[in-house]
Amino acid sequence: MKQITAERGEAIAGQAPSARWTLASLSFSMLLPSLGTSIANVGLPSLAQAFNAAFQDVQWIVLAYLLAITTLVVSAGRLGDIVGRKRLLLIGILLFTMASILCGLAPTLWVLVAARAVQGLGAAMMMALTMAFIGETVPKVRIGSAMGLLGTMSAVGTALGPSLGGVLIASFGSPAIFLVNVPLGVLTFALAFRHLPADISGSKTDRARFDIAGTLLLALTLSAYALAMTIGHGRFGPLNAALLLAAAFGIGFFVFAEARTASPLIRLAAFRDPALSASLAMNIFVSTVMMATLVVAPFYLCRTLGLDEAFVGIVMSSGPVISTLSGVPAGRLVDRLDAPFVIVAGLIAMAAGSIALAVLPGIAGYIAAIAILTPGYQLFQAANNTAVMAHVRPDQRGVISGMLNLSRNLGLITGASVMGAVFALASATSDIATARPEAVASGMRITFAVAAALIAVALVVAVAVYRHLPRAERR
Structure with missing residues (x-):
């Protein structure tokens, strides 16, 4: 079966138009989930007004989406x-499109x-299976390209x-930021249905069972961690501590359950591969730092x-561009x-960019630092994903792709909370929105000094793992 899959991939790749x-x-399939994340943020003020709701309540519009992706991407x-x-990818696209209508x-x-x-949930299926x-x-x-x-x-x-969302809200109202996904979803479904290779059916005896217990345990554990990192808006209280403790117990129960099931959601033996474990850990560190740029900047x-505010948006758009x-x-x-x-190389560029954010003054300094940091991030992502996915067994591509996406999401969630807390602590103020300019500048310097240290840790991990890896196994 592995040979058939490999031959099919080579045949498809050999047909350039296909x-x-x-x-x-x-x-x-990759564009829609990221658009679904970013376009909703710009609509929160108008949605709060439309539903006559508090801002803390409308934030669940973003949080529910991110929680679903984080908790379900590995299972998908x-x-x-x-x-x-x-x-399953077609089902995910259909779910995403129908939910957009709702x-x-x-x-x-x-x-x-x-x-x-x-x-x-639809986005989790799309993200995990697209990379697979x-x-x-x-x-x-x-694969790198x-x-x-x-x-x-x-x-x-x-x-x-953000820009598309602003135009749609101004022209058609807040529902348009969701309905715009419908024609895009229909197009994506049609392309995937027509051009993706058909699934190969194996015998029922060869088919593994889906680990429902492991899926529920992992979803509950990740939900507890994500909520611990997001509720309280940067203030860590007793509820956050209780959720973190629940997440820690959840990890223990999950490992215990996975070690005793014949068809686990995640094969624990996979973590014995130092390259995979290193890739997941580095992904968390790197995503934590990238989220810091969005939280602090x-x-x-x-x-x-x-x-x-308008000029802030223009300057910050330099990163995505x-x-x-x-x-x-x-x-x-x-x-x-x-x-x-x-x-x-990507991690070195990211470390240099983080240091530049800490020391270079003014708008020009910020843009110059982002111009170093962001290409480094793209180098790391392309190479890290390639290093992992190039050697994955065909029957494990989906779950490993899900784990890569999960590690990225965990880094983003951790970065929003932890790096935001570091920034507030370094600024020595209880309210960043009213802090003195010099206090915010000090917080910026210290936050990205910490970010550079995190990237340095990732760099040490990369060098330690890959220097001993045989050349034939590097890609």
């Missing part, structure tokens, strides 16, 4: 390995929140969301540099060089 349409369908990947990736027509806030959770398909449909020598393309599409979705640009432009070149570089070499 391969291009396959990559087009996967690109849209594993289910795709069992029942068929194309089948979001746009939702009569109450909590119907909207529930619809966003369903939309997040790369390993199946693209030859190894071009394909991963770079997916990184570009993710950045396009992130960059496009608005306060620095506004409070310290005195920019108005640079990320969009650097994704594909980063992937091509991975194809030409060893993935571990590019991982190290």
Whole structure:
């Protein structure tokens, strides 16, 4: 079966037009989930007004979506390995599209929140299985370019969301930020249905069972951790501590359960592979740092540099724009060089960018630092994903892809909470929105000094693991 899958991937890759349409369908499958995240943020003020709700309540529109992705992305990947990736990806696209309609027509806030959770489930399927398909449909020598393309599409979705959302709200009202996903979802479904390779049916005896108990345990554990990191708006209270404790117990129960089931959600033996464990850990560190730029930069640009909100948005858009432009070149570089070499190069660039954010003053200094940090991030992502997915067994591509996406999401959630807390503590103020300019500047310096230290840890991990890895196993 593995041989058949490999031969099928090579045959598909050899047909240039078919391969291009396959990559087009996967690109849209990556674009929609990132657009679904970024476009909703800009609509929160108008949604709060439309539903006559407090801002803390409308934040659940974003949180429900992110929680669904974080808690279900690994399970979605594993289910795709069992029942068929194309089948489940099409279901995910359909769920995302139908939930988008319900979001746009939702009569109450909590119907909207529930619809966003369903939309997040569809997004989890799309994110996990899109990357898994790369390993199946693209030859190894071009996996880096394909991963770079997916990184570009993710950045396009992130960059496009705020501006597109603003235009849609001004022209058609807040429901339009959800309904815009409908034609895009229909197009994505049609492309995927037509151009993705069909699932290969195995015998029922060869098919693994889906680990329902493990899925529930992991979902509850990740929900507890995500809520601990997000509720309280940066203030860590007894409820946060209780949720973190519940997450710690959940990890223990999950490991215990997985070690005793014949068909586990995650094979614990996989973590004995130092390259995989290192990739997941580095992904968390890197995503934590990238989230810090989104959490800290608005306060620095506004409070310290005195920019108005419109100009802050323009300056901050430099990051997604640079990320969009650097994704594909980063992937091509991975194809030409060893993935571990590019991982190290990307981390060095990220460390330099973090230090630059800490020391370079003014708008020009901020943009220059982002211009170093963001291409480094794209280099790391393309190379890290390639290093992992190039050697994954066909029957494990979905779950490993889900784990990569999970590690990224955990880093983003941790970065929003922990790096935000570091910034507040370093600024020596209880209210960042009214802090003195020099206090915010001090917080910026210390936060990105910590960020540089996190990247340095990731760099040490990369060097320690890959220096002993045989060259044949590096990609």
